[in-house]
Amino acid sequence: MSLEVKGLTVSYEDRVVLDNIELSLENGQIIGLVAPNGTGKTSLFNAIMRFIPIRAGHILIDDKEYKDTAKDVLELHKKITFFPDQADLHENFSGKEHIQMYADIWKKDKSKVDAIIDRLQMRGYVGRKVETYSLGMRQRLCFAMVIAADTPIMLMDEVMNGLDPENVNLVSKILQELKREGKIIFVSSHLLDNLDEYADRILFLKDGGVHFVYDRYEAAEVYYKVLLDTGQQEKLFEKWELPDGTIRLNQSKLCIPLTNYTNQQELELFQFLRGMNIEELEVGSLGTSEYYTHLYGNSESKPGRQLNEVKS
Amino acid sequence: MGSAKWHWQKLLRDWKTRIILVAFFLFFSSFSLFYRQQKLDLPLDQVREQYRITQQLFHIIPETHFEGELGEEVYDLLAQQQRLYGMQRYILSEKEGNTVEAMVSVVDNYLDNGRIIAENQLLLWEMTDFSSYTLLTSVLPDHETLQQDLAFYQYLNDHQLNIEWNPYSASQVFYQQVELIVGVVLFLFASLLAADRFTQDQKKNWSVTQGIPISWKKQWHQRSMQLWLLMWSVTVLGMGISYAISLWRETAGSLWYPVAVYNGAGIEYVATWQYILLLVGLGMLLSYVILLLATGLSWIIRNIYLTIGLVVGVYFIPSIWQLVEPFSSWQPSLYLQIVPVVRGTSAEQFGLASITSWKMMLLLIVYLLILEGIFTAVFNFIPTKTMGLKRRRAS
Structure with missing residues (x-):
């Protein structure tokens, strides 16, 4: 199965929120979607679901286009589930009834409901009315509902919202299991390091478009990622000519690319950095949170190389 | 099983629905007691x-x-x-x-x-x-x-029937009650039940209910039919209890007692039970039309009071034709009040002899078809999370 979005443009009156979005998702993939609040993540999901009108573009599943007709939208909804908002649950229904409802409506089969409840460790509260649930319990319930619907494509907006670390791990594991089952999962989340645990690619939205795609399985440039205070940075800049493409994140974190360094140079730089008693030194490619800070936060690059050139 | 079971669950757990059903049930079942308080000409x-x-x-x-x-x-x-x-x-x-x-x-x-x-x-x-x-x-x-x-x-x-000396007899009260029910009460009952059927989902449960793979049209039919079943269960049960109370408190009368109905050429007499069946049959058809309208409007408007006002207002549409001369007995708007049509007062009032019950049946079916057409078009719009509908754009 594949999900393809071509030239998707969404606007609210004159304000263009999404501009000519192009996406292609294949079987057994988890795609992360990252952007600050109000930059169009939910609009993208809503547009794919056809919950909002789109100004232009095409939505294709397995190369078949799903247009804006009632019939096509209905077929689309058989293949894609949208992660419910925990505030929208039926307060006078139990959690189990919610899960059964989704299983019943999409699959007409409730046999897996108990297994889902156990897998998400919801047995202790699932029989109670939703009105008694905490935020985290509701969020797990919403996740369980999507699993119960068992559609080949799942759009999970803010899936980790309100979950404690233990449940974040649990949901992350289940997402990986679903991926192995061949689902296409599109996840938006603000837990950036967590996305690196299960997402295959991470899309960064900016200015209405996909600004940058971070593919975790592509060979990536290796960096020294170091935390330095201002004095240490001045000392480093004084003694060491940093290569083009060096990125400074949030004033204190430096990411120094090693691509053009020889082994000897790498070693010398390493020894120099260690000699400064720095707080943290990590070797590896940039992660989602570093890309995020670079794209949306307070960062600067050494001239000659921009971030979108690093991975595009 | 699909969605119908879950629509039932939502409906039956809704306190507003429960209160309305209980209120109308009490009203219908105690009707004969109230009716006895009236002063009638013996x-x-x-x-x-x-x-x-x-x-x-x-x-x-x-x-x-x-x-x-x-x-x-x-x-x-x-x-x-x-x-x-x-x-x-x-x-x-x-x-x-x-x-x-x-x-x-x-x-x-x-x-x-x-x-x-x-x-x-x-x-x-x-x-x-x-x-x-x-x-x-x-x-x-x-x-x-x-x-x-x-x-x-x-x-x-x-029919070897005795003259009815008692206007409070069970059979007399029974048909009076049915006449009341199929009038403005029908519009009130249906609109109170249906005016927020979609509104609640769209305002309180939007993301849980929007993406389900069941067409709006099917949900519209399901929800309207469920309300119709509830409405008539309560009505029939209430009428039955009221009739039983009448039998206990008054003389039985006869369900064969004649009631005058208009047949297009003049007045003819039918048995009370036939008259009741005719009214209930027309009431059932009309109530389904009203429920479809109210449920459909609740998808568009999302303001229960406005929807109730609009639906109850439909009952008074025939009054327009007292100010403006109607042009044909085939005007559907002449057939929104059952008793005047069946009794012949509409025919007399509007000066159109062919306003008849059978035409009413046909035109109620026409109403159903019109609503089907209108809401097929309406459901092609997108219900937004906030308010109103958005037109799907061609793409």
């Missing part, structure tokens, strides 16, 4: 009044007008009328039926008397040369009413 009182009028005629018409062959004939007829009214009065006061068992040899049958009274009145209409003709005929029922009276007595005779 048939006995009506006959007494006729007796008094006839007696007054003897005093008002100058004696000289009763002279001559024609005058004497009128005099004899009026005297006979008065005697017959006297007997009718006596029969009704004894509450035994059409005759008084102990007085069979003296007192005639109520039905025969009634038929003779009506025939006499028709004869009196023909005596145009009588000097006080205008005065005489001013107290007579018109020809049409007299023909209906004859048909009424004939019906009672054919």
Whole structure:
């Protein structure tokens, strides 16, 4: 199965929120979607679901286009589930009834409901009315509902919202299991390091478009990622000519690319950095949170190389 | 199982729905008790009044007008009328039926008397040369009413029924209740139940309910039908209890007792149970139309009060045609009030003889088709999370 979005443009009156979005998702993939609040993540999901009108573009599943007709939208909804908002649950229904409802409506089969409840460790509260649930319990319930619907494509907006670390791990594991089952999962989340645990690619939205795609399985440039205070940075800049493409994140974190360094140079730089008693030194490619800070936060690059050139 | 089961669950757990159902159930089931509080004209009182009028005629018409062959004939007829009214009065006061068992040899049958009274009145209409003709005929029922009276007595005779002396009898109250239910009460009940059927989902459960793979149209039908079943379960149960209370507190009456209905050519009499079935059948059809309308509007408007106002307002649409002359008996807007159509008052009021019950059935089906067409188009819009609908764009 594949999900393809071509030239998707969404606007609210004159304000263009999404501009000519192009996406292609294949079987057994988890795609992360990252952007600050109000930059169009939910609009993208809503547009794919056809919950909002789109100004232009095409939505294709397995190369078949799903247009804006009632019939096509209905077929689309058989293949894609949208992660419910925990505030929208039926307060006078139990959690189990919610899960059964989704299983019943999409699959007409409730046999897996108990297994889902156990897998998400919801047995202790699932029989109670939703009105008694905490935020985290509701969020797990919403996740369980999507699993119960068992559609080949799942759009999970803010899936980790309100979950404690233990449940974040649990949901992350289940997402990986679903991926192995061949689902296409599109996840938006603000837990950036967590996305690196299960997402295959991470899309960064900016200015209405996909600004940058971070593919975790592509060979990536290796960096020294170091935390330095201002004095240490001045000392480093004084003694060491940093290569083009060096990125400074949030004033204190430096990411120094090693691509053009020889082994000897790498070693010398390493020894120099260690000699400064720095707080943290990590070797590896940039992660989602570093890309995020670079794209949306307070960062600067050494001239000659921009971030979108690093991975595009 | 699909979505129907879950729509039921939502519906039955909704406190607003529960309260409305209980309120209407209490109203319907206690109707006969309330009805007994009304002051009605008893048939006995009506006959007494006729007796008094006839007696007054003897005093008002100058004696000289009763002279001559024609005058004497009128005099004899009026005297006979008065005697017959006297007997009718006596029969009704004894509450035994059409005759008084102990007085069979003296007192005639109520039905025969009634038929003779009506025939006499028709004869009196023909005596145009009588000097006080205008005065005489001013107290007579018109020809049409007299023909209906004859048909009424004939019906009672054919079905061997007794005259109903008790307007509070179970069968009488029963059809009065059905007449009330299929009027504005039907619009109120349906609109109160349905005016927020989609609104609640769209305002409170948007993301849980928007993406389910069941068409809006199917959900519209399902939800309307469920409300219809609930509505009529409560109504039939309530009517049954009210009828049972009537049987316990009053005389039974007869479900075969004649009720006048309009057939396009004139008035004919049908049994009470037939009349009730006709009203309930039309009410069921009309209520489904109203529920489809209210449920559909709740998808668009999302303001329960506005939806209720609009739906109840539909009931009063026929009033427009009292201000503006209607152009055809095929106008669907003439068929939103059941009782006036069935009884023939709509035909009389709008001056269109062919406003009939069977046409109402056809036009209610036309209403269904019109609503299907309108909402098929409406459901092609997108219900937004906030308010209103957005047009899907061609892409």
